[in-house]
Amino acid sequence: MRHQNFIDRDKLYGMLENNAPTESQLNDILNKARKLKGLNLEDVAKLLSVEDEAGIQKILDTAEYAKNEIYGRRLVLFAPIYTGNACVNNCVYCGFRRDNKALKRKILTLDEIETETLHLLRMGHKRALLICGESPRNDANYMVEAIRRTYAARDEKGSSIRRINVELAPMSVEDYAKLKAEKIGTYVCFQETYDPVAYAQFHPAGTP
Ligand code: SF4
Structure with a gap:
């Protein structure tokens, strides 16, 4: 995955040194958080x-308050469909990395994607995440077909996936437009x- 150096690393690490708040500072920050308008970097x-x-518990209580105010008691589940494990990158923590010669590479056919989707529908899922490694074998045109087949799948009760999210490599504006369509x-x-x-450290040479 690509990255940009827009983060001032020294500043961020510097802010974490000897910066523990007093009790009254902590209360002020948490009262501010309860207004649900966000916190700044120093906070x-x-x-x-x-x-x-005790301080950590106060933070957890405030986080719970903010979560409930903003999202309520709503929980959204989605199920991943890994459409392929081929990848041109070499991230050291990932089994899909290109140097992992032990991994058998596989890009699902459209029929296989439909089969996976039907399994998820029978389990009651309504939201799917299409996800894969970065490879010319699963380019935007392939993903368009994968999305169409996933949305088109119907189980025995006529249920279908209502929403597909995608987790994919950076792409051109034209390709983003294809996904949006x-x-x-x-x-x-x-x-x-x-x-x-x-x-x-984690993305050795050759990983964009
Ligand atoms: S780009 Fe993604 S799939 Fe590829 S090696 Fe890195 S983490 Fe794994």
Whole structure:
């Protein structure tokens, strides 16, 4: 996955040193959080520096309050369909990395995608996440066909997937437009770290 150095690493690490809030500072930050307007960088750095149990419990209570106010008691489940495990990248933590010669590579056919979708429908799923490694073998045109087949699948009761989200590599504007035209829910490009030092460590040369 691609990355940009737009993060001031030294500043962020510096803010975490000797920055534990006093009790009254902690209360002020949590009262601000309860207004549901967000916190700034300094507030967050102070919260991350809290180590005592009572302080951590106050943070958890506030987080629960904010979650319930914003989302209520709603829980959304979605099921992944891995359409392929081929990948041109070499992220060291991932079994799909190209140097992993022990892995048998597989790109699902459209029929196989339909079979997977039917399994999920019979289990009651209504939301699917299409996800795969970064490879010319699963380019945007393949994903368009995969999305169409997933939406078109119907189980014995006539149930179908209501929403498909995708987790895919960065792509061209034209390719994003193709996905949008297929009525996907959300596109996510997942990047495990924005720390440039950790990024270089976990993504050796050749990984964009
Ligand atoms: S780009 Fe994604 S699938 Fe490919 S090796 Fe990295 S984490 Fe794994």
